[in-house]
Amino acid sequence: MVALLVLVSLTLISLDASGRGRSTLQGVRGAFNAVLAPVQSGIHAALRPVGNFFTGAVDYGRLQAENIRLRTELDRLRATEATSAFYQQQADQVLALQHLPFVAGIPKVTAQIINIGSSNFSASVTIDRGRSAGVLVGQPVVAAGGLAGSVVAVTAHTATVDLITDPTFVVGVSLPDHNTGSAAGQGPGDSMRVTVVPASAPVPKLARGEVLSTSGLQMELFPPGIPVGRIATVSVPPGELEPVATVTPFVNAARLGYVDVLLWSPQ
Amino acid sequence: MVPAVSPANAARLRIAAVLLCGIVVQTTFGADLRIGGVAPDFMLLLAVAGGLAAGPGAGAFIGFSAGLLADLSLTATPLGVYALSWCLVGFAVGWARLHVLPEGRPVQPLVGLAATAGGMIVLLVVGALSGQGAFTAAGKTWLVRVGMVEAVWNAALVIPVTAVMRRAARGTSGADRLGRTDALVAG
Numbered sequence: 001m002v003a004l005l006v007l008v009s010l011t012l013i014s015l016d017a018s019g020r021g022r023s024t025l026q027g028v029r030g031a032f033n034a035v036l037a038p039v040q041s042g043i044h045a046a047l048r049p050v051g052n053f054f055t056g057a058v059d060y061g062r063l064q065a066e067n068i069r070l071r072t073e074l075d076r077l078r079a080t081e082a083t084s085a086f087y088q089q090q091a092d093q094v095l096a097l098q099h100l101p102f103v104a105g106i107p108k109v110t111a112q113i114i115n116i117g118s119s120n121f122s123a124s125v126t127i128d129r130g131r132s133a134g135v136l137v138g139q140p141v142v143a144a145g146g147l148a149g150s151v152v153a154v155t156a157h158t159a160t161v162d163l164i165t166d167p168t169f170v171v172g173v174s175l176p177d178h179n180t181g182s183a184a185g186q187g188p189g190d191s192m193r194v195t196v197v198p199a200s201a202p203v204p205k206l207a208r209g210e211v212l213s214t215s216g217l218q219m220e221l222f223p224p225g226i227p228v229g230r231i232a233t234v235s236v237p238p239g240e241l242e243p244v245a246t247v248t249p250f251v252n253a254a255r256l257g258y259v260d261v262l263l264w265s266p267q
Numbered sequence: 268m269v270p271a272v273s274p275a276n277a278a279r280l281r282i283a284a285v286l287l288c289g290i291v292v293q294t295t296f297g298a299d300l301r302i303g304g305v306a307p308d309f310m311l312l313l314a315v316a317g318g319l320a321a322g323p324g325a326g327a328f329i330g331f332s333a334g335l336l337a338d339l340s341l342t343a344t345p346l347g348v349y350a351l352s353w354c355l356v357g358f359a360v361g362w363a364r365l366h367v368l369p370e371g372r373p374v375q376p377l378v379g380l381a382a383t384a385g386g387m388i389v390l391l392v393v394g395a396l397s398g399q400g401a402f403t404a405a406g407k408t409w410l411v412r413v414g415m416v417e418a419v420w421n422a423a424l425v426i427p428v429t430a431v432m433r434r435a436a437r438g439t440s441g442a443d444r445l446g447r448t449d450a451l452v453a454g
Contacts, residue, residue: 001324005331005354012338012347013397025346032339040295118297118306120413121401122343153342160342167404168343187405 026153034155037126041114106223108142108260109133114158121187123163123253124149129261130157138221140262145250146227147171147214148259159261163253164192164228172197172215173228179204180215183228183247192229192249196242206234206245223264274438281435282317282329289313290336305416308383310337312421312428314353315382318360319375319425320432322441326364329432330357343401344394352393356386365445372426379425383418 016025111127129135131154141148141161149169153160162169169185175196181204183192194212196204210231216224229247236243272280293309300307310333317329334353338346360382368374387410394402403410436442 002327002354002358005327006351009331009334009347009351009354012350013345013393016345016347017397029339029342029346036291036294036340039291043291043295115294116298117341118293119341119343120305120308120417121405122341124342162343166343167401185404187401187409 030153030155033126033153033160034158037114037155037158040126041128107263109135109263110258110260111135111159112258113256121167123166123169123185123187124152125161125163125253125256125259127159127161127259127261128157130155130159132156133261134263135159135261136263136265138266139264140222140226141259142226142262143251143256143259145252146229147222147249148251148253148256150221151261161259163256164249164251165253171222171228172217172220173212174215174224175204175206175212176210177202177204180217181212183212191232192247194231194245194247196244198242203241204243206231206243208232208234212247221266223262275440278436278438278442282432283332285431285435286313286329286332286336289333290340293337294340300420302416303412305413307420307424308337308417309424310334310349311353311356311383311386311417312379312424313432314357314386315360315379315421315425316429316432317436318357318362318382319364319378319429320442320445321361321436321439322365322445323358323361325436325439325441326357326361327354328357329436330354333357344399345397348393348397348399349390352386352390355389356382359385361441375425375429376422379421379423380418383421384414387414387417 012025109129111129111133113125114128115126117124117126127135127141135151135154137151137154139151141150147164149161149163149166151159152162163185164171164183165185165187167185167187171183173181173183173194175181175194179196179202181194181196183194186193194206196206208231212228212231214220214222214224214226214228216222227250229249232246232248234243234245289309289312293307297306297309313333314326314330317333318326320326321329331350331354334350335347337349337353338344341349360378363378368378391402391410433442
């Protein structure tokens with residue numbers, strides 16, 4: 001009996017990992033999640049106050065400190081609100097002149113997050129828009145602030161989005177001096193790891209606080225210009241020339257409520 | 268006329284219902300119960316409870332089913348990684364319960380702690396063998412934290428969950444065998 005179960009498990013792992021039976025297994029997974037999604041949505045809405053109470057009870061100190069920080073940040077943002085409109089106008093003009101594709105010009109579908117993944121080894125959410133709304137696997141997902149992730153599975157009315165902190169998530173980013181790099185998620189947590197892609201250009205000097213955006217190079221999976229995050233730390237590993245940096249994403253995955261799915265495919 | 272359901276089949280239906288409740292709670296409520304960023308793993312808890320309540324054979328089957336439901340709800344790892352891992356945990360706990368562990372609730376939290384730690388190691392080994400870097404991507408500190416938080420959750424909940432699983436598994440050969448063994452020891 002146990003040997004049979006082990007054999008079945010190994011067969012499933014082998015089929016899924018090798019890709020031979022992947023489409024069938026993904027179909028089974030999709031059907032399972034399609035059945036589960038309405039149940040999750042209903043129960044989650046009903047039990048959310050209990051979860052919030054629990055989270056508040058164990059994280060009270062951190063939430064209080066965050067509240068103070070957010071109030072300070074709100075004051076600062078109010079002060080800069082007036083000038084941001086001017087800068088936005090300038091940015092729009094520059095982009096129009098350069099004929100650059102921009103997220104604002106890409107059709108999008110707004111979706112609500114109906115479930116947050118509870119795995120400790122991946123970072124994903126379920127949204128309430130699926131194939132019927134034009135959502136497809138591979139499409140980028142953005143939220144207020146920047147890149148949030150990409151669609152990895154779709155059912156008729158829901159989709160699973162891997163967040164940018166997921167260990168399997170990688171995105172190309174633009175670096176100074178015409179260099180490019182890749183930013184990869186590191187599992188649950190807030191940071192991404194950036195590595196420089198070696199090129200003929202001079203090795204870029206990364207600086208703390210620098211903003212990174214998607215590079216959108218040929219065959220890239222994301223359109224260019226989506227803000228990804230801000231460099232938090234920079235170091236050069238011993239014996240290496242290229243620096244390695246950690247990036248704090250602009251999108252706080254833990255606080256997502258609504259996201260936009262960009263109906264965009266690589267050109 | 269409704270055909271009679273055998274005790275073993277009735278037990279299977281009850282166990283299936285418990286497992287479905289488990290995956291619904293895990294996927295809807297698990298993320299809200301994070302402590303230090305770590306969510307509890309109720310499907311591992313059900314595998315441990317299955318072993319404690321129904322012995323090695325049924326424990327392995329309950330663990331496999333619990334893991335398979337966890338696999339189906341995830342997209343990042345190949346289907347079968349959790350099924351294999353929790354199957355081995357259910358079998359190991361059931362074997363230990365049959366041959367080594369005494370009957371009684373006081374020992375169950377310790378089993379919950381040890382089985383969670385063991386389950387984490389099994390998951391890492393299975394993940395590594397199937398080429399999954401996701402389990403180790405966040406580093407050793409994160410793994411230790413996940414193991415500790417999950418172990419505390421499972422130790423705290425293993426007594427009531429095992430009681431539920433014992434009622435559900437009543438009628439299976441494994442649960443009945445454990446019951447007879449306990450009665451013999453007590454008598």
